[in-house]
Amino acid sequence: MNLVEAVKAAGIVGAGGAGFPTHVKLDAKAEYFIVNAAECEPLIETDKYMTRTFTDKLVLGVMMIAEHLQATKAVIALKGKYKEEIAALEASIAKNNAKIEIFKMKTFYPAGDEQIIVQQVTGKCVPERGLPLQVGTVVSNVATVIGVYDAVTEGKNVYDKYLSVVGEVKEPIMLKVPIGTSVRECINAAGPVLDDYRIILGGPMMGKVIADAAQIDKLVVNKTMGNIIVLPSDHYLIKKSQVSMDRLKHQARSACIQCRMCTDLCPRYQTGHRIKPHLVMRNVWREDLIDDMEEFDKNFGDSANCSSCGLCEMFSCPMGLSPRRVNDYMKGKLREKGINPEKNMEPKARESIELSKVPTDRLIARLNLSKYNGLHAHSCNELRPDEIVIPMSQHIGKPAIPQKQAGDTVSMNELIGKADDTGLSANIHCGISGKVVEVTPAGIKIRRAKEA
Ligand code: SF4
Ligand code: SF4
Structure with missing residues (x-):
C-alpha cells in the first residue's frame, strides 16, 4: 500500500x-x-x-x-x-x-x-x-x-483525538478521547467553575460559538475538534455572536465611519487579494436595490475573498462593527445569485504586510480573554467513555456509508463507515470495542464492552 x-x-x-x-x-x-x-x-x-x-x-x-x-x-x-x-x-x-x-x-x-x-x-x-x-x-x-x-x-486508523479544554475550568487540560465522546464529558473532566456556561468549539476567532446550553449535550468530539473554550454565558464573544444580521446591517449604515481600518489590517488584503471590507460596509444598505448581476458583483464580489478570520470585527473596527459577518452574508448572496467573481491568480503581498501584523496579546485583551492567557495544560488525561456516538460526516464532502447495524459487535480500529467513493469522502473508524446500540442520522452509537 x-x-x-x-x-x-x-x-x-x-x-x-x-x-x-x-x-x-x-x-x-x-x-x-x-x-x-x-x-x-x-x-x-x-x-x-x-x-x-x-x-x-x-x-x-x-x-x-x-x-x-x-x-x-x-x-x-x-x-x-x-x-x-x-x-x-x-x-x-x-x-x-x-x-x-x-x-x-x-x-x-x-x-x-x-x-x-x-x-x-x-x-x-x-x-x-x-x-x-x-x-x-x-x-x-x-x-x-x-x-x-x-x-x-x-496501520493505525483515526479513531481518537487530542484536544484542549480551556477557559472557565479549574485549569486548562489536554485530553485524549475516542472520537464520538460527549463534549459535556470532556468539559466535566476539566472541572468547569461555572454552572451556567457556554462554549466555543475551536479558537475564539474562528471557532463555533454554542450559545444554546441545551445544544452542548448533543455535541460529540469529531476529527476536526481540537479545543473547547468554556466561557460565562454573558461573555463578550458569546453575546457578539448572537447579534442578528438585520441589526448588523443597520449598524453598518449608521455607525461605520469609513476609517478603513478593517481593510488596512485585513490579512487577505495584505497578501494582495482584492478585498475591501470597508466598501462592503459602505454599500450593504443598497443590497436590495441592486438587481443587475454585474453591478452586484462590482459592489460585493470582493466578499468572496474573505477568509472569515474575524480580525476586522474582533480587533480592527473602532466602532465594534462586524465586517466579517457582513462579508459572510454577502458570500451567501453571491452563491445564491450564481455569481463567481473573477480571481486574481497572481496576487502580490503589499509593502505594508509586516507592519499590519496584529500582536496576539493585544488581540487577546480585546477579546476579553486576558484572564485565561498564559495558563497552560501540563499533562494529558485519557477518557474512556462507556458510550460514544460516531458521526458519519466529519469531513468536507459526502458522509461515509455506515457498515454496521444495531446489535453488531465492533472492535477498536475497525472500519464502521466507508468513504462514499462517488465523491469527496473519508473512512470512519471506531475507538472502542463493544456493541452497536443504534444507527441514526446523528451517527453510530456504540456501548463499550464490559471488561473481564
Ligand atoms: S474576516 Fe475577512 S474581511 Fe475581515 S479581516 Fe478577515 S479576511 Fe479580512
Ligand atoms: S473599521 Fe469599522 S468603522 Fe472603520 S471602515 Fe471598517 S467597519 Fe467602518
Whole structure:
C-alpha cells in the first residue's frame, strides 16, 4: 500500500478547519512541504502539546511526506516563542539526520492561517480562493502529519483525538478521547467553575460559538475538534455572536465611519487579494436595490475573498462593527445569485504586510480573554467513555456509508463507515470495542464492552 492509499484507508482528514481528506491533498508533487505548527488562534494548546510530546513521530512523518511529494524543502513553521517545542524539534531533527528547516514566526494573528504561512515561508501569495499547491506548496497540520506516520508505520486508523479544554475550568487540560465522546464529558473532566456556561468549539476567532446550553449535550468530539473554550454565558464573544444580521446591517449604515481600518489590517488584503471590507460596509444598505448581476458583483464580489478570520470585527473596527459577518452574508448572496467573481491568480503581498501584523496579546485583551492567557495544560488525561456516538460526516464532502447495524459487535480500529467513493469522502473508524446500540442520522452509537 502506498502512502496515499494508507492515508485514505486510515480516514485521515485535516485535523482543523473543514476536514479536507488528506489523501486528496497528498496526491500531488510540490516544491515545499510545510507543517503548520503555529497554533493560529489564542488559547489553543493542542499543536504545542503534540509537537513536544510526539516530536520524533512528527519529524519522521515530515520526512516521509516530503519524500512522497518530492519536496525539496521541508519546513516546520511555529511561533518563535515556543521555546520548549523548538528545542525538542532541534534535538529530533539532529538525531534523525532530517533535512527539515524550523521557521520561527512572530506572535501575531493569524500566523497559522494556511495562506499566511505560505507567504511568510515561501514569499509567494496563494491565488484568490486558491490552494497552496498552486504555488508549489502543500501545508498540513501537526496532528495530520502524526496521523500519517501512525497510519503508514502501524496501520493505525483515526479513531481518537487530542484536544484542549480551556477557559472557565479549574485549569486548562489536554485530553485524549475516542472520537464520538460527549463534549459535556470532556468539559466535566476539566472541572468547569461555572454552572451556567457556554462554549466555543475551536479558537475564539474562528471557532463555533454554542450559545444554546441545551445544544452542548448533543455535541460529540469529531476529527476536526481540537479545543473547547468554556466561557460565562454573558461573555463578550458569546453575546457578539448572537447579534442578528438585520441589526448588523443597520449598524453598518449608521455607525461605520469609513476609517478603513478593517481593510488596512485585513490579512487577505495584505497578501494582495482584492478585498475591501470597508466598501462592503459602505454599500450593504443598497443590497436590495441592486438587481443587475454585474453591478452586484462590482459592489460585493470582493466578499468572496474573505477568509472569515474575524480580525476586522474582533480587533480592527473602532466602532465594534462586524465586517466579517457582513462579508459572510454577502458570500451567501453571491452563491445564491450564481455569481463567481473573477480571481486574481497572481496576487502580490503589499509593502505594508509586516507592519499590519496584529500582536496576539493585544488581540487577546480585546477579546476579553486576558484572564485565561498564559495558563497552560501540563499533562494529558485519557477518557474512556462507556458510550460514544460516531458521526458519519466529519469531513468536507459526502458522509461515509455506515457498515454496521444495531446489535453488531465492533472492535477498536475497525472500519464502521466507508468513504462514499462517488465523491469527496473519508473512512470512519471506531475507538472502542463493544456493541452497536443504534444507527441514526446523528451517527453510530456504540456501548463499550464490559471488561473481564
Ligand atoms: S474576516 Fe475581515 S479581516 Fe478577515 S479576511 Fe475577512 S474581511 Fe479580512
Ligand atoms: S473599521 Fe469599522 S468603522 Fe472603520 S471602515 Fe471598517 S467597519 Fe467602518
